[in-house]
Amino acid sequence: MKEMAADLRRWLAAGDRIAVATIVDVRGSSLRPAGSRMFLNDKGEVLGSVSSGCVDGDIIAEMEAVLEGRFTLRRPFYEISDEMAWAATLACGGTLDVIVEPWDESYLRLLEEIEADRPVGFAARIDGPVPRHLVRTAEGTTLGTLGSAALDEAATALLAEKWPGPFARTVEMEEGTLFVQVLPAPLTLLVFGATDIARALVEMAKVLNFRIIVSDARQTFLTAYRFPDVERRFGWPQDLFTPETIGPGWAVVVLFHDAKFDVPALALALRSEAFYIGFMGSRATQADRRARLRELGFDEAAFARIHGPIGLRIGGKEPAMIALSILAEIVGVRNGVVK
DSSP, X not given: OGGGHHHHHHHHHTTOOEEEEEEEEEESOOSSOTTOEEEEETTSOEEEOSSTTTTHHHHHHHHHHHHTTSOSOBOOEEXXXXXXXXXXXXXXXXXXXXXXXXXXXXXXXXXXXXXXXXXXXXXXXXSSXXXXXXXXXXXXXXXXXXXXHHHHHHHHHHHHHHTTOOEEEEEEETTEEEEEEEEOOOOEEEEESOOHHHHHHHHHHHHTTOEEEEEESOTTTSOTTTSTTSEEEESOHHHHXXXXXXXXXXXXXXXXXXXXXXXXXXXXXXXXXXXXXXXXXOHHHHHHHHHHHHHTTOOHHHHTTEEOSOSOOOOOOSHHHHHHHHHHHHHHHHTTSOO
């Protein structure tokens, strides 16, 4: 939703009426996960997708009906077998459960929190005749209601339990059916070593809306010309960061290939909550750095957190190819499909 924020703001400034379609459940194959959204204004402009094409046309028809006031809440459901997939709507063979509703103040608050790069929780009651929403902010405050104190309390507790996300799921409760979502703050990519691989990695990570920090103690490499429009920190890893500043939404990539930089950077990352730690180097280099880290008190359980040699095996040797393999591994680890 962050990538659509500028256009949504333009629509709101123009006074456009907006319909929102949200995937609330996915079973089987789908190109878009639960929580994906598509927006349509009354001028016919579209942002986002709920299927990357195959049922978007049908969803837009539902959204048009909402904009025309014929419905206040719609819940289309798309299901197709693998055998019928190419002859019907869902070419991927899965099922989609979608809600379609008009934009309201809860979506504005959701947008504001996303624009501010803060995690935010969102709950929608999806089994009633009218839209009902609840938003939870990073400060723990809630706005809106799902229609009953019991549902509000249950949804707030679940949002707090799944904080800071990501999480998106339909939940059956005694008083109603809810779609509950926690949208995390943007992931932070901390790159130690301002190398050519780092330059390619940074450019790719920008596309995925990572917050990016590049750090090096070699000022010649860490220049605005080489790394424009990203945060640059000059100095030794242990002087610039503490383990507490590197949170669970951080991916740390160590590209120095120099022991005097590698070891303090890895030690710092291993003492943090970073969800990903990647280290550039051959197997011999990996063994050498582990031996040095062992002298600092780290054990095999700690070493299991290090992805090294770094990146998925895709066979590329050029800086951009290596960067692609690193970013793919980071995303895979974050989504739980790479160990």
